[in-house]
Amino acid sequence: MPKAWLGNTSPRAAISIKPGLDKVLALSAGLGWLALLFGPLLVLRPNRLAAGEGLRVWEVFNPLGPSGLAGLTGLVLLSGTLLLLSFGALPARARFIRVGKLALPVAWTGVMLFVFLAGQGARQIMDAATPFTRVSLGWGFWILLVSLGTICADRFKRVGQSAGALAVWLWLVGLAGLMAAGGLDSLAITKEFYARQSRFLGELSAHLTITGLSVAASATVGIPLGLLLHVRRLLAPRVFLVLNVAQTIPSLALFGLLMVPLSLLAERFPALGKLGVQGIGAAPAIIALTLYALLPVVRNTYAGLASIDQAAVDAGTGMGMSKWQLLRDVTIPLALPAILGGIRIALVQNIGNAAVAALIGAGGFGVFIFQGLGQAATDLVLLGALPTVLLAVAADALMQFAIPLLAPEHNRGAQA
Numbered sequence: 001m002p003k004a005w006l007g008n009t010s011p012r013a014a015i016s017i018k019p020g021l022d023k024v025l026a027l028s029a030g031l032g033w034l035a036l037l038f039g040p041l042l043v044l045r046p047n048r049l050a051a052g053e054g055l056r057v058w059e060v061f062n063p064l065g066p067s068g069l070a071g072l073t074g075l076v077l078l079s080g081t082l083l084l085l086s087f088g089a090l091p092a093r094a095r096f097i098r099v100g101k102l103a104l105p106v107a108w109t110g111v112m113l114f115v116f117l118a119g120q121g122a123r124q125i126m127d128a129a130t131p132f133t134r135v136s137l138g139w140g141f142w143i144l145l146v147s148l149g150t151i152c153a154d155r156f157k158r159v160g161q162s163a164g165a166l167a168v169w170l171w172l173v174g175l176a177g178l179m180a181a182g183g184l185d186s187l188a189i190t191k192e193f194y195a196r197q198s199r200f201l202g203e204l205s206a207h208l209t210i211t212g213l214s215v216a217a218s219a220t221v222g223i224p225l226g227l228l229l230h231v232r233r234l235l236a237p238r239v240f241l242v243l244n245v246a247q248t249i250p251s252l253a254l255f256g257l258l259m260v261p262l263s264l265l266a267e268r269f270p271a272l273g274k275l276g277v278q279g280i281g282a283a284p285a286i287i288a289l290t291l292y293a294l295l296p297v298v299r300n301t302y303a304g305l306a307s308i309d310q311a312a313v314d315a316g317t318g319m320g321m322s323k324w325q326l327l328r329d330v331t332i333p334l335a336l337p338a339i340l341g342g343i344r345i346a347l348v349q350n351i352g353n354a355a356v357a358a359l360i361g362a363g364g365f366g367v368f369i370f371q372g373l374g375q376a377a378t379d380l381v382l383l384g385a386l387p388t389v390l391l392a393v394a395a396d397a398l399m400q401f402a403i404p405l406l407a408p409e410h411n412r413g414a415q416a
């Protein structure tokens with residue numbers, strides 16, 4: 001069985017790779033070729049609401065145009081990226097390169113290169129267009145981006161959480177730098193952002209506030225509840241049954257169920273209304289998201305405590321530790337990676353669910369999503385959807401990077 005060094009540290013990073021796993025490379029590279037050759041890279045619209053015309057790569061980059069040479073150079077590099085990844089479809093004996101080892105950096109570079117090419121193509125089109133013209137991203141762009149992202153995600157699992165999280169953050173920093181440099185200014189979604197910049201920052205703050213408060217509340221309640229269930233295990237099936245039921249309630253239905261009692265509370269106690277506890281707004285959104293986040297926090301806390309080696313607890317008891325000392329110095333540190341894993345799941349989950357809270361006046365990126373749906377403005381929908389996705393990816397990468405650092409020293413090898 002061939003082995004490839006996908007990390008760059010100790011022998012623990014050596015991962016055995018089966019030849020069949022390279023089908024991920026082959027399938028993703030094949031989808032990338034189809035998107036690049038046949039899918040529209042960009043969509044040209046006469047205005048922000050009208051239907052557009054798809055433009056393939058050879059229609060976007062004209063060799064005789066002012067920036068055609070730079071665009072064609074980028075396309076040659078991108079084609080080379082897909083060609084390199086396509087070697088994953090060859091039998092192992094027919095390869096002259098270690099495709100598995102190079103797949104992550106090649107696909108990561110391809111993602112950045114493709115985003116840059118889309119921005120350059122939009123700029124070239126807008127130079128000869130009217131002020132009302134809009135250039136949107138076509139489905140070929142998204143298919144190729146997903147194909148390269150799938151390769152990256154597959155390789156992230158093999159290089160370890162910290163290395164994968166660092167790669168994600170480098171990509172996000174590169175994307176922010178490209179946008180700050182004006183490389184994406186000609187795209188329609190960027191124009192929507194500049195037209196609503198102050199509102200965007202306000203909704204970003206609302207989205208982070210709702211998410212942060214709900215996750216903090218779920219951790220405050222969920223971690224002690226997990227500890228209680230570990231001590232009184234007969235309660236665990238009943239509590240998990242209730243949490244599972246809460247998890248299955250649709251978000252809109254849960255918001256609706258909370259509106260009536262919160263409205264009555266605000267009417268009965270005016271002081272609560274002044275604090276923001278009302279039937280609509282942030283209060284029902286935070287309560288609902290807290291209920292959704294309880295299950296992963298409680299479940300991971302309970303599972304982390306149950307997985308502790310009893311020998312470690314017995315050793316602490318033999319050293320004369322009290323129950324509080326065992327909890328503080330032995331039990332919690334050993335279960336910390338699992339507990340933080342539950343908070344990570346809750347955080348990513350609530351970032352996505354917070355978008356729905358815009359329907360009850362809580363704000364967040366969902367405001368742009370539902371405004372775009374109402375106006376049939378695709379780029380306005382993307383203005384809310386893409387930041388939500390990027391925020392979830394950034395939060396997940398941050399937690400993946402932090403968990404091994406916060407874990408006990410002897411557990412870090414298992415987390416990396």
